[in-house]
Amino acid sequence: MIRNKTTEYALTILGFMASRNEDMYSAEYLHKQLNIPRRYLRRLLTDLSKHGFLKSTSGRNGGFVFAKDLEEINLALVINTLEGYETLCTCILGFSCCIVDKPCIMHDTWMEARSKMFEVLSNTTLADLKEKYQMDLIKKL
Amino acid sequence: MIRNKTTEYALTILGFMASRNEDMYSAEYLHKQLNIPRRYLRRLLTDLSKHGFLKSTSGRNGGFVFAKDLEEINLALVINTLEGYETLCTCILGFSCCIVDKPCIMHDTWMEARSKMFEVLSNTTLADLKEKYQMDLIKKL
DNA sequence: AATAAATACTACAAAAAGGTAGTAATATAT
DNA sequence: ATATATTACTACCTTTTTGTAGTATTTATT
Ligand code: FES
Ligand code: FES
Numbered sequence: 001m002i003r004n005k006t007t008e009y010a011l012t013i014l015g016f017m018a019s020r021n022e023d024m025y026s027a028e029y030l031h032k033q034l035n036i037p038r039r040y041l042r043r044l045l046t047d048l049s050k051h052g053f054l055k056s057t058s059g060r061n062g063g064f065v066f067a068k069d070l071e072e073i074n075l076a077l078v079i080n081t082l083e084g085y086e087t088l089c090t091c092i093l094g095f096s097c098c099i100v101d102k103p104c105i106m107h108d109t110w111m112e113a114r115s116k117m118f119e120v121l122s123n124t125t126l127a128d129l130k131e132k133y134q135m136d137l138i139k140k141l
Numbered sequence: 142m143i144r145n146k147t148t149e150y151a152l153t154i155l156g157f158m159a160s161r162n163e164d165m166y167s168a169e170y171l172h173k174q175l176n177i178p179r180r181y182l183r184r185l186l187t188d189l190s191k192h193g194f195l196k197s198t199s200g201r202n203g204g205f206v207f208a209k210d211l212e213e214i215n216l217a218l219v220i221n222t223l224e225g226y227e228t229l230c231t232c233i234l235g236f237s238c239c240i241v242d243k244p245c246i247m248h249d250t251w252m253e254a255r256s257k258m259f260e261v262l263s264n265t266t267l268a269d270l271k272e273k274y275q276m277d278l279i280k281k282l
Numbered sequence: 283a284a285t286a287a288a289t290a291c292t293a294c295a296a297a298a299a300g301g302t303a304g305t306a307a308t309a310t311a312t
Numbered sequence: 313a314t315a316t317a318t319t320a321c322t323a324c325c326t327t328t329t330t331g332t333a334g335t336a337t338t339t340a341t342t
Pocket of ligand 2: 252
């Protein structure tokens with residue numbers, strides 16, 4: 001579940017973009033807002049484009065926008081796309097056979113906890129984040 | 142939550158040891174049973190000893206035994222010891238301020254899911270694993 | 283047409299994680 | 313005493329992840 005920094009960055013970026021209303025986000029702008037290393041961020045952004053989350057336009061005034069509706073992007077999807085499906089379903093005791101073969105001693109307990117986690121992740125779309133952010137703003141008034 | 146292989150290995154080892162009744166486990170034996178790379182396993186075992194989970198005796202017929210009661214070792218403790226407390230409580234959106242500073246949009250939702258996870262991990266001790274394993278055996282008869 | 287502000291591509295560098303090798307130390311068995 | 317089976321220590325190698333650099337390409341502005 002979020003095994004590396006890259007995935008974390010991706011969620012940071014997408015979450016941030018979702019909760020704002022700019023119509024275009026340049027790498028430079030995101031870098032300044034989010035403090036993710038410039039060059040790494042750029043690469044990640046084109047990666048996210050290749051994976052179909054974002055759409056890029058190059059040239060002056062270019063940048064990134066979402067390629068899909070915010071409702072269509074949930075957090076589990078992002079994680080899975082970036083680090084592979086397995087990370088969300090590996091055996092807690094480190095055996096390779098989770099699900100497929102004989103389940104380990106912890107399997108049932110672990111599966112239950114994990115699927116709650118997964119539920120949260122897959123039920124939270126970027127649209128939800130935007131909504132929550134809006135509510136946050138209202139509360140702060 | 143289990144960010145690296147080493148932690149996974151540790152859980153594999155401790156879980157395995159807990160569910161058996163040998164009075165001593167040599168690195169070589171564990172290697173053969175669990176297929177964890179020999180040398181790496183050795184190092185991890187002495188690490189686990191240094192962290193107070195195991196007790197080692199060297200020399201012929203030496204090996205590793207638990208240094209504490211099985212009831213005293215829960216899975217969250219193992220994870221925390223090996224990869225630091227933070228991994229169980231970092232911000233889902235990748236902001237550094239989880240808990241301490243201003244919580245992010247996802248904070249409440251995420252905290253809830255995560256604490257369920259944590260509950261499972263910290264409520265499962267090695268003694269429980271042993272018990273479950275025993276039950277497994279009975280069921281299989 | 284020239285400039286400037288952006289992304290895209292490719293290759294490399296640095297750091298962290300995972301894994302290996304050699305040798306020393308320890309203790310039991312013979 | 314010696315041989316054997318074990319852990320301990322230290323240094324190194326490999327792979328993966330993270331981060332950087334250089335150059336090319338695209339496009340709006342002037
Ligand atoms: S087999 Fe271990 S958690 Fe599924
Ligand atoms: S601040 Fe983001 S989950 Fe706590």
